[in-house]
Amino acid sequence: MKKVIIIGGGISGLTAGIVLQKSGFETHIYEKNPIAGGELTGWKREGIYIDNCIDWLTNSKADDSEMYALWKDIGMLGDGVKLLPKNRFFSYTADGKTVSFWRDLEKTRSEMLAISPEDKENIEKFYNAVKAAEVFTVPANKPMDKFGLKELIKFWPFLKGMGAVQKAYKGMSLKDLADSFKSPVLGKAFTMLHPENTQAFSFIVSYATITSGSGDIPEGGSLAAAMRICDRYKELGGTLHTNSPVKKIVIAGSRASGILLEDGNEINADYVITATDANHCFTKLLPAEYMPEKMRAVFDDKEHYTTFSKYHALFIIDGKVGIPADTNYWKCDGPLIGHNKLDSIGLLCYDYDPSTYPAEDKTLVQVKVIQYLEDCLDWIELAKKDKAAYDARRKDYADKLMAEIVKRYPEAEGKIRLIDTWTPATYALHCNSFNGSYMSFVADKNSKTVTTPGVIKQLKNVFIAGQWNMGSGGLPPAAVQGKFAAWRICKAEGVTCK
Ligand SMILES: Cc1cc2nc3c(=O)[nH]c(=O)nc-3n(C[C@H](O)[C@H](O)[C@H](O)COP(=O)(O)OP(=O)(O)OC[C@H]3O[C@@H](n4cnc5c(N)ncnc54)[C@H](O)[C@@H]3O)c2cc1C
Known part of the structure; x- marks a missing residue:
């Protein structure tokens, strides 16, 4: 049985693992964090679940599309997973x-x-x-x-x-x-x-x-989805190594012999899939010159391709104060957040999924503020250099945004409390994401979104998965790129890709 190492346990790496396990390979996923899922995740603060990712899931509708079949195969959807209509x-x-x-x-x-x-x-x-x-x-x-x-x-x-x-x-x-x-x-x-x-x-x-009707949300949100996909991988016999950051891919001529972990252990394999952020892959795991030319052209063209991220703050409000479920924006003469004075504020009210916080007398709301590159880089630098100043900025922005929420919903006065904030630095530090971006490149109006075949010219047995291979990124591109990396290995071995 051929052995495949997959670097990164986000949805892309997990999808590659599931497809390869089904197709008869031995696979090992090495993930730097204590849990898999990558940006498809959520966490708890003070017992309150915070959903990080799924605002809508493309191809959620049960039909005969290839994407829906893949969602079912990996456990994202199907098997009794309830969909919350968007x-x-x-x-x-x-x-x-x-x-x-x-x-x-x-x-x-x-x-x-x-x-x-x-x-x-x-x-x-x-x-x-x-x-x-x-x-x-x-x-x-x-x-x-x-x-x-x-x-x-x-x-x-x-x-x-x-x-x-x-x-x-x-x-x-x-x-x-x-x-x-x-x-x-x-x-x-x-x-x-x-x-x-x-x-x-x-x-x-x-x-x-x-x-x-094909952009609904699986009940339980992002963390539950990530855990279902992890379980599917493990049920199929895959081995998930968490807390296992990879230092580099070990190269022997025109092939990779395996990987070197940060702890010094070297592991051999017949194939390697990199399912991390592409910038991380080609600055840390592999030499920069191995980045495919098509992908390099996008990274180098800073005029036409940019990245962005968001600053988030989650608040809890005692009672219901008239905030509708889902996402509402309003015009405001808002505060300065980073380099931008806000002229609108958006609030996501979690009432659409009571399964994540079943307290009828509370309202959970999340503010999302777009952060352009300049702000993203500031956040990352601050988080690395001065944690106290970083935390103070997170709190300062949350206070300002809380004041705007109260202005809009005066009934929230005295009843609203900050639970958590997270920033582009969260993604940069936890997932090694390029510029703290959780999507791939935004192509401007004069450019094309670029899809790169996940092959590396110099290495015959290494394949690239991850959302950075495909268009502007997101869960479907990440998942299919994992599948495609697996497909290429199946093809090389002459076996049917399942
Ligand atoms: C706030 C937010 C909202 C979003 N909303 C949506 C939405 O509504 N719909 C949608 O489709 N998409 C959405 N997305 C985007 C979606 O989450 C991503 O496109 C997708 O999760 C990316 O998956 P990936 O596997 O390519 O990358 P990642 O999730 O980044 O996975 C890469 C994995 O590699 C690991 N890793 C990195 N370096 C190493 C190393 N050296 N060794 C070992 N492991 C390593 C990381 O820890 C991570 O687990 C959202 C994301 C965020 C953050």
């Missing part, structure tokens, strides 16, 4: 008006038209694009660079549909989309979730996931 993507309130992106697209359209009839043409264009993008799915059986005629025919409706949407919003950022609306409230709503330089196309695809 009835609303989010809402934005300003100047007495509320724009909501409902699961019911017709409702969104009619509310938008009521807010701004003079934007009819633009609203109809948006509506049609979202409808067309509902065909979106993530091919998950075979790497796209290995597609033959059969796969091209199968995915033709998807490729055609997405091509048309892409064309309709070609060369447009979220900021351009916002500016194209006459109503400032309608326009501004589009810039809430993601950085303004994000392609307008990506908002449409994300929202279409919700309107097609």
Whole structure:
């Protein structure tokens, strides 16, 4: 039985492990942290569960898509996992008006038209694009660079549909989309979730996931999902080594002989999959010059490809103070958070999943503030150099944001308390994430999102998994890239990839 070492126990590494175990390999995952899951995680403070990741899960709908089959295979979904319907993507309130992106697209359209009839043409264009993008799915059986005629025919409706949407919003950022609306409230709503330089196309695809009913959330949230996937891996006979940071991949000519752990132990294997952050892989685990050229081009092109992250604070409120479940943004004359004075605040209210905190007389809310590169780097430097100053900044921002919540929901006065804060440094320090980013690169409006085949020219038996291989990242790309790394090993060994 051929032995495969997988570096990194995030969803990508776990998926690679599950597929390879099913396909008859012996696998070992080496994960630096005490638990696997990577950025797909959650934790408890004062007995309160804090969910870090899943706002929506693309391809959550039980259908015959390859991605749904993969979710079932790895234990993300299926087998009695209850889905919490995502009835609303989010809402934005300003100047007495509320724009909501409902699961019911017709409702969104009619509310938008009521807010701004003079934007009819633009609203109809948006509506049609979202409808067309509902065909979106993530091919998950075979790497796209290995597609033959059969796969091209199968995915033709998807490729055609997405091509048309892409064309309709070609060369447009979220900021351009916002500016194209006459109503400032309608326009501004589009810039809430993601950085303004994000392609307008990506908002449409994300929202279409919700309107097609395929962006629901598994009950129990991110940690429960990560644990289900871990259990699936172990049930299939995989060995998960936690608290086991890998120092480097040991190279012997055009092959890797195995890995060297930080504790000095060397472990041999027939194949190695790197499922860590790509920057970490090609600055620590492998020589920089081994990074595939296509990926290097993106890392080097700082003008067109950026990264972002978020500052988060979680609060508990005694009682219910009128905050709707899910995510609501409102316009504000807000505080300075990092280098940006906030003009809106977003609040995620956990009432949508009572299983994570079953206290009927409390409200859990999470603030998420976009942090651009400059802020991300500041957080990481501060966390490394001066923990006390880092903690003080986390608390200072939380206090300011708490004051804004009370301004908006005066009933929360005296009843709201900070539970925890986390920052881009959290991801950088815990997951070795590049610039503290938990997604991959944001391609600007003049660029393409890039997918890199997970192969390393110089090494025949090392494959790259992880979200940084594919587009703008996220759970589906991370999982499929794990599967694709496994697929390449199966192919090399002439066995069926299961
Ligand atoms: C706040 C937040 C919200 C999000 N919302 C969504 C969402 O709604 N939908 C969605 O699809 N995605 C979402 N994501 C993104 C999603 O979490 C990531 O895309 C995905 O988890 C990345 O998986 P990965 O396996 O590629 O990387 P990671 O999760 O980073 O896994 C890499 C693993 O490698 C380990 N590692 C690193 N270096 C070493 C080493 N030297 N030795 C051993 N182990 C090592 C790390 O500890 C980590 O466990 C969100 C993420 C965050 C943080």
